[in-house]
Amino acid sequence: MADARSPGLPTDVVLVLEFINTLDVEKLVDAVPTPGALDAWCRARGLVSSSDAFTPDAFRAAIDAREALRAVLLSHTGEPLAASDLKTLERVASSSPLTVGFGQDGVSLRPAATGGWKALGALFAAIVSTQRDNHWLRMKVCAAGACQEAFYDTSKNRSGRWCSMAVCGNRTKLQRFRASPPRR
Template sequence: MASPHSAELPSDVALLRDFVNTLDVEKMLDDVPTPEALAGWFRSQELLSPADTVSPEAFTAAIQAREALRAVLLSHNGEPLAPAELRTLERVAAASPLTVGFGSSGVTLRPAAQGGWKALGSLFAAMATAQRDGRWERLKLCPAGDCQSAFYDTSKNRSGRWCSMRICGNRMKTQRFRTGAARQAR
């Protein structure tokens, strides 16, 4: 059986997933620990030109937005969401203005800022597109505390819970079984 996120992802969803996954919780490794590293990541995603930079303020806002986005994606998996996370996203989005563009593919949102704020605007435009196209709720965060990877749920009924049923899902089921067996043994 295919994993709930094995299909080819739309570019907006892949961008958001990859941004959230710049923090590897299991290995405690942050791919973007500095403004320069974040600028490099944004360039690799074609969100910044080689001459663009990420200011310290935009860097701080990006990390805050990433962590708030992680909480939102976890809420897509049934966990409660603190209103503070939404306020953080609103605050960062306000500093990352968007404009409406028109082209052969229709109406799009485009970033209207410069540097790191422009790249952040692209992330918010991707969120709006995913919401509009009905894919936003399928972007989730694995609830396994030692994983917390973002993934796209491609299950028909949108019930995918784990980034990998074979790894995280199996670990959690085994843990629940052991906890239940220990309770019964008492």
Template sequence: MTETSRSALLLRDFVNTLDVECDADELATPAKLAEWLTSHGLLPPGSPVPDEQTLTTATDLRDGLREAMHAHHAPATDDLPPELETALARLPLRVTLTGPRPTLVPVGTGTPAALARLAAAVMEASADGSWPRLKVCLERTCRWAFLDTSKNRSRNWCSMRVCGNRTKTRAYRQRSKLSQQP
């Protein structure tokens, strides 16, 4: 697996810290945010717990990335979700020209720098072509992020067996109900 593939998987995992179906949030508190960032190698162990404003930036980043991934189901647009624009503007990043290609690197330390590493992962995923393959499930009760590895990039659900089946069954029942009306 390449480093950029890891970036796409990291972004997927970050978006999936909110389970929409169960309403379970792995980033519910500043301490949980620090724990998640540390467990994913983005924040050194023993770093100070972030403040509430940094937690808000993290959840805005997550929600904005989810909306951006949802947009990957449709033709490209230039509009970013407002919460993503706001979150990205708060993150300390700079361009570095060391290495084989220009990259974004975090400025400083702590939780803001860890969140900036997530923003840099967007650029890495874009550079390797995996960014447009990051999508969220179209089942409205799910919205789980996944990497679309289908050949024609047409996958709509995190699981055809669960979410695809729910959506198709709902549509079938609606059509049946309409056809039975006088």
């Protein structure tokens, strides 16, 4: 399996995975704890211009979308998905309008809003791109409860459940082994 830092992954895949991974669930460290921090994160990735800024509403929507996306990608490993997570994404997407753009590279979706909503629109356009290019279902969240890192499943049969077999996979298997009744 590969994570968002793996070479060769499409830019849109990396963007979505990195956005979800702005919260390190295991260490409880949020890389974007404030509107200003999220604005800087988006600016570094070219999602907003210097004249754009995250309002408190757009910031809350971005954090809600991040956690709903985490739930959706966790469902790609077979975990149940709450309908409320999909409704959250639909609510945030409806405030992040997109337009169709035409260029020499073809047709694309582009954000049609300003400020933080522009960045969220770019994120949703990236999600549509990952679906179109058949990457969406390979984007997952580690099923190891304490980890929950977003990763790209490179397994041949798309059965990957952990961000790292060497760490989270082994940890999970060891926990199962220790919890099983002793053999006689």
